[in-house]
Amino acid sequence: MPERIRDLPRRRPIVVGVDGSRNNQAAVRYAVEDASGTRRPLLLVAVLDVPGAPSPARDPEPAWTLLTHVARKATRQHPELRVRSTLEFGNVPSRLLDRTRRADRLVVGRRGLGTFGRPILGSTSTDVAARSDRPVVIVPAAWRHADHGRQTVVVGVDPARHDDTALRFAFAEAARRGASLVAVHAIDAETRLVWDPLQAAPAHRSTLTIGARRLEDVVAPLQSAFASVPVTLCDERVDPATALLRRARAAQLLVLGREDREHFAPGLGSTSRQVLHYAEVPVAVVPG
Structure with a gap:
């Protein structure tokens, strides 16, 4: 493959997909700021969507x-x-x-009409987020960090999972950015009350109590490890995507975990897909 770079340095770079479209510019800006803020090298990747070598139909020089x-x-x-x-x-x-x-991570735009062929992002953004073994940050086209004096990082937490990878990533990002952390656990338990209010009410109250306690238990160890990060716990009884999107309005980054179950292919759940579709801030999808 033609490449105009030397060997990559030992420190893992931040990779960003570059396609030349206006919608892609926010992702490039984000990756540049991220690389500078983390003192990591930046690797720009352009892709010509044709197999094999260059051809007259796909001149590599514009890329x-x-x-x-x-x-x-x-x-x-x-x-x-x-x-x-x-x-x-x-x-x-x-x-x-x-x-x-x-x-270290991959940065892509949420949507983009690729200058070099088929649309580079849209289905591509969800595809790489579902399959990558490294964190993927998906950046909406309208995002400009300079326009948002936002000081929070929001992370979705599922206390039932035995994996704190996404939570640790969120704490590290909040610490690096000098931001506070909002940990959100949400479950839509109201549907039980609609179908059978009498029998579901005790279970509903138990869910409220247990959910809040488990959220505290999951966050506490990392809260001790990242003592400089102010933390707010939000245990909500609404649709998870709704809760995350609402909290993320005042955030500079939203972090989601991706659970890959044994014997099943990696993928994104319905909550993650909804959040990625509607979020107005960058969303980091972190594999477990």
Whole structure:
């Protein structure tokens, strides 16, 4: 594969998909700021959606010109930033995932009309989020960090899961950003009351009590480890996607865990898909 970079440094880079569309610009800006803030190298990846080598129908030079322009702009804004570029050929999600396996995380736009062929994002964003073994940050086209003086990171928590990977990621991001953390657990228990109010009421009250207690138990160990991060616990009885989207309105990042069950392929649940579709802030999907 043609590549105009040297060997990657030992520190895992942040990878961002670049397609040249207006909708993709927010993802590139986010990745640049993220790489600068974490002091990690940035790897720009453009994909020509054709198999094999370049052809007259897919001249690689416009892609290289775009990558060079993006890299120069990033280093002008952040002279300390180490930026590298690569051009891939083939299926867009697969090529991005290949580059992400040795990365810290992947950043993509939520939607984008690829300059180099088929739309790079939309189905691509959910595809890579469902399959990546590294965190994937999906950035809405309208997002501009400079426009949002937001000081919270929101994370969805399922106390029934025995995996704190997403919660730990959220704590680390909040600590790095000097932000507070809002941990949200939500379950729509009201439907029980609708069908059988008399029998469901005791179970409903028990769910309220147990849910709040379990949320505290899950968060407490990491709260001790990240003592500098202010934490708010939110145990709500509404649809989980509704609760997360509402809390994320005042956030700079929303973090979701992705649970891959043994013997089943990785994938996104209905809550994650709803959140990714409607969120107005960047959403990090963290595999368990």
